[in-house]
Amino acid sequence: MVAVERGALTVLETLATALLAAVSLAALPAYAQDEVPDPRVVKLAEEFSDPLTTLPQVFTQDAYTPANYGTDAPTNRVIARVIVPRIPKYSLLPFVQLVRPSFSLVTVPTGRGGATQTAFGDIHLFDLGVIPWPGRETGLLMAVGPVFVFPTATARVAGRGAWQVGPAFGAVYKGLPGYLFGLLIQSPISFAYTARDRQSVGTLLVQPIVLRHLWRGFYAKSGDATWAIDWRNGSSTTLPLSFGFGYVLVRAGAPPINLFVSGEWMAYRHDAPVAPQTTVRFGMTIAFPDWRPW
DSSP states (O other): OHHHHHHHHHHHHHHHHHHHHHHHHHTSOSSOTTOOOOHHHHHHHHHHHOTTOOSOEEEEEEEEEEEEETBSOOEEEEEEEEEEEEOGGGSSSSSOEEEEEEEEEEEEESSSSSOEEEEEOOEEEEEEEEOOOSOGGGTEEEEEEEEEEEOOOSSGGGSOOEEEEEEEEEEEEOOSTTEEEEEEEEOOEEEEESSTTOOOOBEEEEEEEEEEEEETTEEEEEOOOOEEEEOSSTTEEEEEEEEEEEEEEOOTTSOOEEEEEEEEEEEEEESOSSEEEEEEEEEEEEEOGGGOOO
């Protein structure tokens, strides 16, 4: 347990250093005086973090948690996600659709000791329809639709063992140059189970996103943490905070690549016996702008 606490302190010190660096950067001009930011790079940096982006892309991320509340075991989660935009010209529906399936490979604790098990997790998918008002020229974009969770976990401890469906809402504001503000809300609710002893699921998930373009392809953001409130089984609540940096690499004749790293800290938890304490995330996104049909 002492080793876990030391690991947590190391992660917190790293996050504190990153936060101080970010504050120092924020005090400086966003761009060098003798350079003009490439509008394409700025737009790509926003779209890589935009929950309502219409940019086709493949997203991969590894989230390592060296310290958890309620268990001595470290955990890990590898996520692969595909963003598939659909427009009325190529769809049966009269509005833009954003389809996003997510797949995961998780390493989770099997008890309060240090033992873990690695298995595939449940598949998450949301299908949002973009609301045509108030209009893109305002900088505000909103979308609504369903979210689905399929019980595809290959081990009991790796998933909830429940078929889930519920509402989802997303919003993004780009009216302030160099900034992006976003919000993604999901509330999957269980309606069928893979076993009789599986617990019902009803969780409100809120993901706030703030991004600031810094210089060239560099940006800072807080957008990887998801707040969770289990409204169906008591009042279990976890409110983590995250902060990180990313870099957009644009190469001639090759797809743009987004590289990022961030840290996450559990700022508040209530009635959550097992929960992440500190988490380090790093990942890569590859975009395919030539595949966008508009």
